[in-house]
Amino acid sequence: MIFLKIALLNLKSHYKRTILIIFAVLISVFVLESVSGMMEGLRHSFFQSLMQEGGHIQIHKAGWKDRLQQFTLDYRIDEPDRLISELKTNLDGLVRVEKLMSFGALLIHEDKNLAIMGQGIEPDTTFFSSVREGLVEGSFLNPDENSRTGIVLSRAICGLLNLSLGDGVVVLVEDSEDSPYYLEYPVTGIFESGSKQTDEQIFFLSHSDAQELLYLPDATTEIRITLNDRSHASGTAGKIVDILTGEQYEVETWTELNGSFIVFIEMFDVIMFIINIFIIIVAATVITNAILMNVFERVREYGTMRAIGLKKRQLFWLVMLEGGSQGFIGSILGMALSLPLVIYLQNHGFSWGALSEFMVGSSTYYFRFSYIQAVINFTSGVLIALAGSLYAAFVNTKMNVVETLRFT
Amino acid sequence: MELVTVEGVKKDYTLGKTIIHALRGVDFTVETGEFLSIVGPSGCGKTTLLNLIGCIDTPTEGTIRFEGTDIAGLNDNQEADMRLHKIGFIFQSFNLIPVLNITENVEFPMILTGTPKQERRQRAAELLEAVGLSEYAAHKPDELSGGQRQRVAIARSLVHKPKLIIADEPTANLDSETSRTVMSIMQRLNEKEKVTFLFSTHNPLVIEYAHRIIELQDGLIRGIKEGERV
Numbered sequence: 001m002i003f004l005k006i007a008l009l010n011l012k013s014h015y016k017r018t019i020l021i022i023f024a025v026l027i028s029v030f031v032l033e034s035v036s037g038m039m040e041g042l043r044h045s046f047f048q049s050l051m052q053e054g055g056h057i058q059i060h061k062a063g064w065k066d067r068l069q070q071f072t073l074d075y076r077i078d079e080p081d082r083l084i085s086e087l088k089t090n091l092d093g094l095v096r097v098e099k100l101m102s103f104g105a106l107l108i109h110e111d112k113n114l115a116i117m118g119q120g121i122e123p124d125t126t127f128f129s130s131v132r133e134g135l136v137e138g139s140f141l142n143p144d145e146n147s148r149t150g151i152v153l154s155r156a157i158c159g160l161l162n163l164s165l166g167d168g169v170v171v172l173v174e175d176s177e178d179s180p181y182y183l184e185y186p187v188t189g190i191f192e193s194g195s196k197q198t199d200e201q202i203f204f205l206s207h208s209d210a211q212e213l214l215y216l217p218d219a220t221t222e223i224r225i226t227l228n229d230r231s232h233a234s235g236t237a238g239k240i241v242d243i244l245t246g247e248q249y250e251v252e253t254w255t256e257l258n259g260s261f262i263v264f265i266e267m268f269d270v271i272m273f274i275i276n277i278f279i280i281i282v283a284a285t286v287i288t289n290a291i292l293m294n295v296f297e298r299v300r301e302y303g304t305m306r307a308i309g310l311k312k313r314q315l316f317w318l319v320m321l322e323g324g325s326q327g328f329i330g331s332i333l334g335m336a337l338s339l340p341l342v343i344y345l346q347n348h349g350f351s352w353g354a355l356s357e358f359m360v361g362s363s364t365y366y367f368r369f370s371y372i373q374a375v376i377n378f379t380s381g382v383l384i385a386l387a388g389s390l391y392a393a394f395v396n397t398k399m400n401v402v403e404t405l406r407f408t
Numbered sequence: 409m410e411l412v413t414v415e416g417v418k419k420d421y422t423l424g425k426t427i428i429h430a431l432r433g434v435d436f437t438v439e440t441g442e443f444l445s446i447v448g449p450s451g452c453g454k455t456t457l458l459n460l461i462g463c464i465d466t467p468t469e470g471t472i473r474f475e476g477t478d479i480a481g482l483n484d485n486q487e488a489d490m491r492l493h494k495i496g497f498i499f500q501s502f503n504l505i506p507v508l509n510i511t512e513n514v515e516f517p518m519i520l521t522g523t524p525k526q527e528r529r530q531r532a533a534e535l536l537e538a539v540g541l542s543e544y545a546a547h548k549p550d551e552l553s554g555g556q557r558q559r560v561a562i563a564r565s566l567v568h569k570p571k572l573i574i575a576d577e578p579t580a581n582l583d584s585e586t587s588r589t590v591m592s593i594m595q596r597l598n599e600k601e602k603v604t605f606l607f608s609t610h611n612p613l614v615i616e617y618a619h620r621i622i623e624l625q626d627g628l629i630r631g632i633k634e635g636e637r638v
Contacts, residue, residue, distance in 0.1 A: 305505070307462070
């Protein structure tokens with residue numbers, strides 16, 4: 001207890017240097033926590049958007065991956081309901097299996113038209129959460145109706161085509177017979193997804209309406225699967241391949257589908273790790289210098305303690321205790337400043353414009369607080385100060401008692 | 409009864425390419441309960457000799473026995489234990505811990521020995537009373553005069569009941585009146601606490617207080633004579 005008291009009183013008596021050290025730790029912890037909040041947010045947004053938009057496994061007809069035309073209907077999966085039933089019967093850990101249909105279309109209203117991608121989905125879909133949750137008018141493909149459920153468009157497209165809820169819009173496509181075909185749908189839902197890309201490039205129909213429009217009565221272009229554990233995707237994909245033996249399908253997991261994004265995340269992690277290391281080195285250097293100055297100012301004092309009977313290891317821990325105390329205080333202050341910021345940005349987010357869109361698929365970038373990261377960052381602050389104290393403590397204990405008593 | 413035996417002790421220091429022979433072969437004994445003074449001009453080796461006996465330095469040659477134990481054979485921890493349990497130090501510049509108050513400074517050696525708080529507070533209070541500083545118990549060292557600080561250092565050196573107190577020029581930074589007060593306190597405690605005192609000094613008034621005086625010159629003992637107190 002007396003050592004803690006000596007340590008704390010020494011910090012008080014050398015308050016200018018103490019403030020410098022605490023400030024260095026504070027800045028380090030603040031940056032570490034902010035960066036980790038950003039990284040956690042990126043990871044969370046990335047995986048959430050991955051799960052919501054792409055699922056864990058996608059099944060397409062063989063050749064789909066290398067197709068030349070993006071919206072071709074040549075690679076279709078026939079009898080998708082039979083296939084889905086077979087998968088549900090034979091596989092464990094499935095949360096959701098859905099059929100989807102992507103196609104190119106021209107939306108026409110009055111004298112305006114727009115080339116865009118259509119998405120036929122099951123009305124009770126678990127995908128496209130940003131669209132479902134971003135509904136600002138009407139309803140999202142009312143699942144109670146089996147007949148035509150209308151079209152769901154973004155507010156941006158409605159503005160472009162001068163459409164309002166309830167207006168009819170003509171959807172012109174090239175059907176599966178390669179013939180132009182169109183149907184008119186009422187606008188039953190308007191959304192703002194938060195993603196400029198989604199808002200400007202996709203509209204939604206129910207899967208059955210899309211089948212009718214494209215003249216594909218018992219077919220789809222994709223089956224999308226969500227698992228209860230994404231780490232089982234590879235094993236489940238292997239089982240699907242076994243189940244589909246004899247049929248020509250491409251089965252891809254989320255890691256295969258999003259390889260470039262995963263590499264981007266990993267690269268970003270490495271860059272942030274290097275930045276963190278750099279911050280730690282700079283902070284530890286500042287702290288080492290300041291603590292060394294503290295120690296050299298008190299060499300005689302330490303020498304007296306050793307002459308009285310203080311052991312080398314006790315002296316070592318006394319210096320470390322001073323550094324650790326400063327690290328602890330600096331870490332608390334760093335957390336006190338960074339946590340409100342991270343939590344604010346977790347709730348409100350901020351926009352990096354196109355960069356946010358690229359990184360997280362949304363114009364608003366949300367940080368994310370993680371208890372584990374907070375504990376790691378807090379501990380890092382203390383460890384930075386301890387690392388900075390280590391050299392000073394080592395130098396101090398190596399000094400001869402006689403030398404220290406002569407020290408002026 | 410011999411408390412410390414010094415036999416053929418030499419100590420060399422290397423300064424660059426020069427070897428300084430601080431002690432060139434010193435032999436003497438310190439008897440239990442003695443008040444022994446080492447006198448001599450600056451640079452004669454007084455402090456070196458005290459450092460060697462106080463286990464904070466090791467001789468280049470020769471043997472120092474403390475209660476029969478050769479202190480040259482002790483490792484760092486054993487030396488620290490020897491200092492903590494058997495030796496007390498009084499320094500020329502008082503060397504108090506500036507951030508602790510007077511009571512905490514006095515009881516510091518007992519904190520290192522793990523003595524319970526109540527016991528060490530009582531002992532510190534006794535000694536502060538003995539050196540006449542009870543009313544300053546809660547003060548910090550920088551609130552005290554030089555003489556008062558040295559009295560605190562004397563109390564600290566005695567608090568853990570050591571066998572030997574080593575005082576390196578304890579009156580060097582004090583005026584003659586304060587020096588006399590400090591020496592009187594040391595003499596009284598020497599008698600009351602039955603503790604052995606070994607100190608170096610330039611101060612001629614110590615002859616009044618010492619049992620024996622060792623005269624050191626150029627690293628050698630030039631003579632040992634009885635003090636006026638005998």
